[in-house]
Amino acid sequence: MRIRVINPNTTESMTALIEASARAAAGPGTVVEAVTPIMGPASIESHYDEALAVPGILRAIIDDSGADGYVLACFGDPGLDAARELASGPVAGIAEAAMHAAAMVGRGFSVVTTLSRTRGRAHDLAARYVAPGVCRGVHACDIPVLELEHDPAARKEVIALARHALERDGSDAIVLGCAGMAGFAAAASAELGVPVIDGVAAATVMVQSLVTLGLRTSTREEYAPPPAKSYTGLLREFTRS
Amino acid sequence: MRIRVINPNTTESMTALIEASARAAAGPGTVVEAVTPIMGPASIESHYDEALAVPGILRAIIDDSGADGYVLACFGDPGLDAARELASGPVAGIAEAAMHAAAMVGRGFSVVTTLSRTRGRAHDLAARYVAPGVCRGVHACDIPVLELEHDPAARKEVIALARHALERDGSDAIVLGCAGMAGFAAAASAELGVPVIDGVAAATVMVQSLVTLGLRTSTREEYAPPPAKSYTGLLREFTRS
Amino acid sequence: MRIRVINPNTTESMTALIEASARAAAGPGTVVEAVTPIMGPASIESHYDEALAVPGILRAIIDDSGADGYVLACFGDPGLDAARELASGPVAGIAEAAMHAAAMVGRGFSVVTTLSRTRGRAHDLAARYVAPGVCRGVHACDIPVLELEHDPAARKEVIALARHALERDGSDAIVLGCAGMAGFAAAASAELGVPVIDGVAAATVMVQSLVTLGLRTSTREEYAPPPAKSYTGLLREFTRS
Amino acid sequence: MRIRVINPNTTESMTALIEASARAAAGPGTVVEAVTPIMGPASIESHYDEALAVPGILRAIIDDSGADGYVLACFGDPGLDAARELASGPVAGIAEAAMHAAAMVGRGFSVVTTLSRTRGRAHDLAARYVAPGVCRGVHACDIPVLELEHDPAARKEVIALARHALERDGSDAIVLGCAGMAGFAAAASAELGVPVIDGVAAATVMVQSLVTLGLRTSTREEYAPPPAKSYTGLLREFTRS
Amino acid sequence: MRIRVINPNTTESMTALIEASARAAAGPGTVVEAVTPIMGPASIESHYDEALAVPGILRAIIDDSGADGYVLACFGDPGLDAARELASGPVAGIAEAAMHAAAMVGRGFSVVTTLSRTRGRAHDLAARYVAPGVCRGVHACDIPVLELEHDPAARKEVIALARHALERDGSDAIVLGCAGMAGFAAAASAELGVPVIDGVAAATVMVQSLVTLGLRTSTREEYAPPPAKSYTGLLREFTRS
């Protein structure tokens, strides 16, 4: 099977990081292709960035609609609903997959993310994906997304924050709240002694599982293919006829 | 004061309809300017359309960031969070304003909307804006958005559906779930004998009220102006330096 | 239009304060009349006081049922449901209006109120008016209601408490939890850098908005005029024939 | 022990009915005294009536504050919070007691009440007393409160409505939603084959149980005795010095 | 009436303690019989123990199905649903009864329990029995169950923890979260000045109340007697024919 992993931002080095994490998790028969959108923001650190990442994500699905499944590799799960309308195979966001996985290996998890301003979005997603009380807190390290891979101290700070979160929230698992933290999961789990979930890996195996089960997004009502529509201006190429 | 009312779709006749409704509701000292985005979908009838309406909405705010307040005139409230990060004055979505108003004139309302596939979005918004149990049902007439103003039978069908909703949901007020229904409120209220809320009018007076109170979106954390960011491809004009 | 603002307690100086706040917020064509009930408690600081404030509030509506809208200016929103059954125009409580307004200018607010013993009521009202998670905390300064306007240190203490609440709750807006704090909003907002909502002003513009929209409380079932009823004893004047 | 059962309306025949039900449920060592307030409405069929029943209820507690426990025998549980501030012994509303009892003998109950306009209040009380999903529906027979005991068909209609409710709600117990239905419980249970709970009897044994356990309302913060307060006008006798 | 109080663990001294507490609470006409199961764990300190306590509990009901009511005297309320299917009279768990009682004497309670690992179960039970927000916290003293009665310092530690919980949670009542704390209620209440609820006593009077009201578990659908079933191996004696 072929899974298309879309990095919602346009930074190639981050696409490479995401691809490595997805490939490490995928099964032997699974081909993982990570892709950088042809338009959009260099990183996603606001609602503005998240909203403007969506056209590039949708473009990446339209341009290759024959994959067996899709992963959206930004923790805000941007464009997930629209992606489900377009894609023929199942689609998972990394927050979605990480939270479902965390719910199966513990009683309550904490999210450790980058910027404080994105905590609201993480809470909204938790309210949508898991039962009340399962996400017990969202904590920010206030390291910008693109510095995560270059700042040698970042991993240490993220792990220290996770340790604080476990204590403060009474949680028993950690969800890494940024695709840029994909490389931290193993070390963090070893140090903290609790499950630490990287959403990129989680979404890859979850989508792989859904494909194996023969499942794809329901086309009954809400997620049916979008109706024909004329688009104008900069976005006219998104016209559906 | 000056309120900018943004029609999230690119159909001029709908912008005119929205402007008329907003102007009829605004106070004497309020200047209402309705605007059609320079890019985007002809109407919004899917998550795909809604996501791709957002760049045009944000462009319309960036191009005139000096208004005292903003209304987003599509019932899916597309791009509301991102708009709040950009705008200097308060911003209201029409679903948001209509639901808050309905909550103050009744115990529980029903939403009457266009296409069945959009009901999920209306439920999500209700969960975000009002207390559990206040939105008691969402019902679709399955008339496409752009036919509402041309189809002479549409008003009658919408009112019949509202009557059914009141009975079925045990509700005592009706929220019109599409900007294209703006002209139906008075007739519907007269026929049904309950409050019927048009979101365009409601959002206009709500934003006017917030401006009067000297309130604007909080810039503490989540809605602070988005950080500088480089954009590429089709969307490079959205770069923030 | 004419809005009747009812001070639920019987302290005239507080009625004057409330009237000033309501008038400052009202539009040019709006006449604001504040009224002190002819019976009831000097201030409201318990469930006992709140319950016994209601007859005076209802009397004030019965005695002038021709206003276009009504504001109940105590943060416990006493008698709101009964007032809605009686009044021909829309009715807003100041907690209700403040919470709806706060929900439109931020992600989550904290309430700053007077006595600790009233915090439960504020939580109950938040659960009724806004979505779960929007009210993030209720904090008491433990200054009695009638000392707020005379104690020169009160404003400073309230602002200090609000600052603490923003930090502790992770909120981004403040709701002032007592009509007696009406004069503090502007200074508090300037000092704290976040929206600070005075319910008296908020309720005045909200009711004004509802009247402008042609909306009044639904008379379908629950808020229909109360049936005829015989009253005895001290309350016999409340008989409805 | 001595339990004071307060009929919140002023109809003596209803006080007698309530007393009979309470006495039948009370244990051998328990003295039940039912009392009719010296002021207030003949029956409670609106928020207006409910609010104006409270002064009489509070008067009945002030006039005899030495009872071991108190029951408020109207299904709207009027004045419960204020009563708890005043009474030295525990206080139970009949909706409260009935719902707690129903939750212990089934998975989910339906409420069968009098007027449709009071259903909202029953839903509010259920949300306050029991876990979500435990109260599965509230159904009205639309027989006025004072006709329940005189209308020979009332019992039959109430039982028929209860049967419908069990089927429609998927419930397995019935709560009688009016003190005037106190006499129907045994017959209804026999006919329907499910537990049928009369709140008057339930509240009597619940208060008796709390007294036996040595429990009374907590005086920590919210339910501490109300502070001294001056009252004016018709209500000046409620002054607390 | 005869109430069978089942100690879910097999430690006789704890059965004696439970019996004393239940007898002290029961009315004059009530016979309380405490019983130790003939199989199962010496104490219940994990999900494993709780699950394996259930066969002994069910055996104790099957062996004496003629009691008027049943109490399950472990704070995890093990086997409650299954017990309700078997017993002819009402059944209460001690967490269930304590939480309902606490909800009637305060606004919000804290639970004080033994081991940290059991706090999740207490939260689950609170979510099932009482409205959201009524249980405000669960705190563990980390004293093993069987040391509670022998450790002279235990009472003091439990009371100190309760004092901390009241402050931290803003609660106004305490629920003792272990049958082994049954003897602490009076002293704790005297020291803390708030209601302190022992579940064994609470369940005894609650079941007594339900029996008095003529109520037993509904047999409509879920709690009907279990269907005939063949059991094999160690558990073959549980076969129902």
Added chain:
Amino acid sequence: MRIRVINPNTTESMTALIEASARAAAGPGTVVEAVTPIMGPASIESHYDEALAVPGILRAIIDDSGADGYVLACFGDPGLDAARELASGPVAGIAEAAMHAAAMVGRGFSVVTTLSRTRGRAHDLAARYVAPGVCRGVHACDIPVLELEHDPAARKEVIALARHALERDGSDAIVLGCAGMAGFAAAASAELGVPVIDGVAAATVMVQSLVTLGLRTSTREEYAPPPAKSYTGLLREFTRS
């Protein structure tokens, strides 16, 4: 990797059916071993059966604690918490896995199960696993568990019920609520045109995914291995030293 799939009932033919379903879903490198407990009920159709299935399930884990992961193949997810304390690898219940999978391929699912009396349990599990509103209904075909595989009409009836559920609940996916329906998923999905999830297959791939990710149940607090404990009577072999 090796996954142990435990059939909680003692019917060998059902174990064979479960094994076939699990094997069909498992990846090439995964060894699936289905096991029948050495004690317990022939099928699970009540809380009584479910509670008494748990000792056999736990025995099956203790007897082979070296598997990489575990599946509990009864839709009531019996003993899940206790199993997590014992097992070294991750454990999934089939209701849990099916509900998480369904949440990723649709907006809201309906459960189609066997007996009406088990619907309460399905609702409880949905409340624990997924966000409110995601499980939209639970419907029973009232065919006993062991007749599912022998009754040629069963598949047809289940599919008809599912069709009814989609319409009534406004759902867009179906969860099969019994391990005995494992063979129906493909045909049901083909006929209904929506995703149909068999929990046995879902749990197998979910556990496989968790193992691949290196995740196992957290041992922080609640799911740490149970403490040493003495067991007596029939269950003495469960003693942990």
